[in-house]
Amino acid sequence: QVQLVESGGGLVQAGGSLRLSCQASGRTFSNYGMGWFRQAPGKERDFVATVSSFGSTYYADAVKGRFTISRDNAKNTVYLQMNSLKPEDTAVYYCAARTSSLGATSASAYNYWGQGTQVTVSS
Numbered sequence: 001q002v003q004l005v006e007s008g009g010g011l012v013q014a015g016g017s018l019r020l021s022c023q024a025s026g027r028t029f030s031n032y033g034m035g036w037f038r039q040a041p042g043k044e045r046d047f048v049a050t051v052s053s054f055g056s057t058y059y060a061d062a063v064k065g066r067f068t069i070s071r072d073n074a075k076n077t078v079y080l081q082m083n084s085l086k087p088e089d090t091a092v093y094y095c096a097a098r099t100s101s102l103g104a105t106s107a108s109a110y111n112y113w114g115q116g117t118q119v120t121v122s123s
Contacts (some may be wrong), residue, residue, distance in 0.1 A: 002112040003025045005096045009117030012085055016121070020080040022095030022114055030073040033103040035036035035110060036080045039118075045094065058103055063089075069093030085121045092116040099123060 004063060008020040020036070025077035025108040035050040049059045057069050096110035104110065 002032070002097050004030075004097060004114035005114055006093065006114045006117040008093050009093060009119045011120045011122065012119055014085060014087055014123050016085050017083045018060075018119060020082070020093055020095075020117060020119075022078045022080075024076045024078070024097060026076070029076040029097075031099075031101055032077040033070075033099045033100050034071060035096045035098070035103060035105075036069060037094045037096060037100065037107055038089075039094070040091040041114075043091075045107050047105045048093070050053075050105060051078065052084075052103045053101035056103065058105065061077070082119070085119075087121045087123045090119060090121050092118050107123070 005023045031051050036048040037045050038064040039045040047060050051057045051069045066084045071078045094116045095114040097112040098110045
């Protein structure tokens with residue numbers, strides 16, 4: 001069983017930055033593909049970014065060039081650095097882990113989820 005705890009959300013003005021963290025329990029974190037998703041009110045959960053166990057990354061077009069996903073296996077933590085934030089980035093952000101070394105863009109590919117952290121970007 002893997003537990004994921006997100007932190008770092010909050011309220012920020014448009015153009016600002018936030019860094020989300022996701023702390024994972026368990027000894028096999030380094031073997032897992034990790035992802036970030038987000039869900040705005042009344043909308044489906046959307047893919048944001050993913051990182052494989054060996055560090056390969058992939059981003060949704062909406063965040064490419066503004067967001068950076070990274071991982072620190074020694075700390076069992078995955079990060080999402082968000083720059084140049086826009087009001088449309090407002091959502092609850094979820095961290096997810098999958099029992100595969102590869103990243104993935106589909107929510108159904110993930111086995112474990114965090115509780116989410118709210119990000120609100122004001123205009």
